[in-house]
Amino acid sequence: MSEPKPFITFERVEVAYNDLVSGLRNVSLNISEGEFVFLCGQTGSGKSTLLKVLSKQVPVTKGRVIVAGRDLGTVTDKEVPYLRRQMGIIPQDFGLLSTKKVWENVAYAMRAVGKSRREVRSEVPRILERVNILHRADAYPSELSGGEQQRVAIARALINDPPLLLADEPTGNLDPGHSKEILDLLVSLNEKGTTVLVATHDMLSIQDHHKRMIQMSFGQIESDVSVEGVVQEIPHEEPEPEEEMQEQTQEESTDAGQA
């Protein structure tokens, strides 16, 4: 079987929030273009951190992250907005503007990335249609159900037509019925070619969808089960000894520096 070139690569990634708290520890993984991946694990296991690393909201302490052939370490502050246009970010809390109608929420985001009024006029209905919320275009967020609000948030994530969607607990605030609706929507977007990463601890809804599932625990990948149910080998699980040595000495030197 010929593997497609990976779309996202984590190479031995470490994220240390400070001396004591680490978000990711030695995480390595490959995600191909067009894949659908669930990230699961208990609270504090590093799911959000992994997604934030991809959108450069959190800096990598050690290791390398490559997205679409680009090493994120080489992306400058000026380039970050353009990196973010390559990915749709879907927050758990929807992040909608309550004073703006559904279509205005999407239009606002489009204007904020520099699209003209004309583009907005022609594209907003198309995007709302894609997430099946066009019929509520003139409603205010408070007049929508949680699932509908999340669909608006997804619509907003689609304005740049990104090849990648990052959803952090998209169903965290929803009841099971609406959770399924949202996951189905994400799956259907994935079927049209978008790579989708979903962080969740909603194990029930995951099981209905037979998708790759990366289980995280204490900042490490615990298991990685492919669509076919094959437990994938976790790359670089055993650190090479000489690098281990290197890390050790580095740690020692920082310790010494602090003393």
Add this chain to the structure above:
Amino acid sequence: MLDKLEFMLAETFISLRRNTWMTFAAVTTSAMALFIIGAIAFAYISLAKFAGDVEKKFEMRVFVKESATEDDVKNLELRLNGMDGVSSVTFKTRKEVWDEFKKNNPSVTQGLEIENPMPDTFTLKFENLGKADAIAELIKKMPEVAPNDGVNYLSDEQNFVGHAMSALRWLGGVLGTVMLLTGGILIYNTIRLTILARRKEIRIMEMVGSTKAMVWAPMIMEGIVQGLIGGLLATVVLGAVYAFTLRLITIINPLSQNSPFPLGLTIFWLSFVGALYGLICSFIAIREPKKKEIPR
């Protein structure tokens, strides 16, 4: 490009409306600051004009002590030339001074066969009247200068103008600075409030990939607009005060000649300074929040 500008301006005006009272406070304080600075600048300029001739003629005479040698005189000349605020130094020997005096005052000196009572004399001119007192004090202490009344300067009129101008400079400096600081703090606060009020918008913008300029320009523009309105307001008040003063003067002295209010120049300078100041204050206000990332 125009589309982006339109979006940013719309955002700016939404914020200005949202913070009505803070905006009002910031604008009026800035206007007061600019008014005070403007008014004092006006008074200063008028006084300077009035004093122009006097100032041009303004001289200080330094008398060399009798026992001074030629070297002493040369030395003194060097030191006077090197002083801060002195624009020119001319020297006359005691003979020249005496001849000049005799020529100018023939009735006093006619037939008087006395020995020349005049000392060697330096004549100093200044860049700025305000410094004359300080310079005189310094010169009095120089060893080559005649010990009593070695420095002679200032008619009462000159003295008054010099004092008035330095008082105005001082008053304008202090009052203007205090008001400007207050206005600046208010602009800063308004922008901080705007950032708080726009937290959600900013987060969304950063999430969907707006450029930093797009995210933060509305706040900068808000500061500029506040400063600008302050400047315009100050111009209006200043114009009114000016007109009122002119009327008072014409009532007191119907023959006095007065120049009209330089409207264009005032609008330009006050709104330019106001806008620049607003820009600086809002820039300081966004500096710290700009570094933080808001999206989750």
